Amino acid sequence: xxxxxxxxxxxxxxxxxxxxxxxxxxxxxxxxxxxxxxxxxxxxxxxxxxxxxxxxxxxxxxxxxxxxxxxxxxxxxxxxxxxxxxxxxxxxxxxxxxxxxxxxxxxxxxxxxxxxxxxxxxxxxxxxxxxxxxxxxxxxxxxxxxxxxxxxxxxxxxxxxxxxxxxxxxxxxxxxxxxxxxxxxxxxxxxxxxxxxxxxxxxxxxxxxxxxxxxxxxxxxxxxxxxxxxxxxxxxxxxxxxxxxxxxxxxxxxxxxxxxxxxxxxxxxxxxxxxxxxxxxxxxxxxxxxxxxxxx
Amino acid sequence: xxxxxxxxxxxxxxxxxxxxxxxxxxxxxxxxxxxxxxxxxxxxxxxxxxxxxxxxxxxxxxxxxxxxxxxxxxxxxxxxxxxxxxxxxxx
Numbered sequence: 471x472x473x474x475x476x477x478x479x480x481x482x483x484x485x486x487x488x489x490x491x492x493x494x495x496x497x498x499x500x501x502x503x504x505x506x507x508x509x510x511x512x513x514x515x516x517x518x519x520x521x522x523x524x525x526x527x528x529x530x531x532x533x534x535x536x537x538x539x540x541x542x543x544x545x546x547x548x549x550x551x552x553x554x555x556x557x558x559x560x561x562x563x564x565x566x567x568x569x570x571x572x573x574x575x576x577x578x579x580x581x582x583x584x585x586x587x588x589x590x591x592x593x594x595x596x597x598x599x600x601x602x603x604x605x606x607x608x609x610x611x612x613x614x615x616x617x618x619x620x621x622x623x624x625x626x627x628x629x630x631x632x633x634x635x636x637x638x639x640x641x642x643x644x645x646x647x648x649x650x651x652x653x654x655x656x657x658x659x660x661x662x663x664x665x666x667x668x669x670x671x672x673x674x675x676x677x678x679x680x681x682x683x684x685x686x687x688x689x690x691x692x693x694x695x696x697x698x699x700x701x702x703x704x705x706x707x708x709x710x711x712x713x714x715x716x717x718x719x720x721x722x723x724x725x726x727x728x729x730x731x732x733x734x735x736x737x738x739x740x741x742x743x744x745x746x747x748x749x750x751x752x753x754x755x756x757x758x759x760x761x762x763x764x765x766x
Numbered sequence: 767x768x769x770x771x772x773x774x775x776x777x778x779x780x781x782x783x784x785x786x787x788x789x790x791x792x793x794x795x796x797x798x799x800x801x802x803x804x805x806x807x808x809x810x811x812x813x814x815x816x817x818x819x820x821x822x823x824x825x826x827x828x829x830x831x832x833x834x835x836x837x838x839x840x841x842x843x844x845x846x847x848x849x850x851x852x853x854x855x856x857x
Contacts, residue, residue: 596806596809645822649806652827739803
């Protein structure tokens, strides 16, 4: 999921028949008009933006299924995408997956309103691991806290830190030839969010019953494979506290003999980094490709 | 202002800019499809094509906000290293 606004997904959801059906389901279970909320208050990673992303991913996959080349063998949903993976593999019915995503978004919002309010997650590109390690070692020497939240490629990372550390970190990344991209507030995927994991498990997960997935789900933090509802549930919960490791997912997919991957939704990251493109034929399935194909 | 090579490289990263629409200096590049990974690709391509290396304060998303800001950064670097670019566009 990228920082997509109403203009990026709204037209697709309003017009595509698969997305319209899911939007009606969302309106029913959420008790409000998703599109009205998304249009008027949909900040980049709001509850409404997350639901719009989820139903657009599901609609695009459903729409594209007839054209798929061969059998699907596994499903991976890195970071925000894990909720789409949960719904697509049938671990939860669509309505329940939408409700789960909404309640998790609210749970996170509540948590970060009072806890770790000064922590953000900064993405950086063109910064090889050894260079980043040197920058982080200097932070450690200054007793500044950090945590690697996401490893995307050999020179592409997301690092969580406290707000006061950001300016110097960015300066050092730029000085080393790296390119800072965007900062996510609230942050994500860090071992210090154990209390958030417990809050989500106690207040949200207890109300959902996870079935076994129709496809193996590849875990986004270590490439392990979940084939049971309990396994997917644990994977979802662990995503609060464990970093995303995309190279491990790539390796796991290669181990399964996968050569082609379909990426539904507006992909701003995982399907486009060199590590993914080098190892697989990547087939994007996004609102623009479906619209060009007469998908509306 | 900028040359054809720059415009061609930039247009290649702007999927939502029609071929017949003018690339104006103040165009919002994100609005026309330049996302984060597009910025990374464009950075690498520009450095290779213009034989420069962007560092320090130039390496920010603000540099890639519009064609004007990006060209100003690139031209500034070329001036520093004494590489002239033949202008073939004046607007």
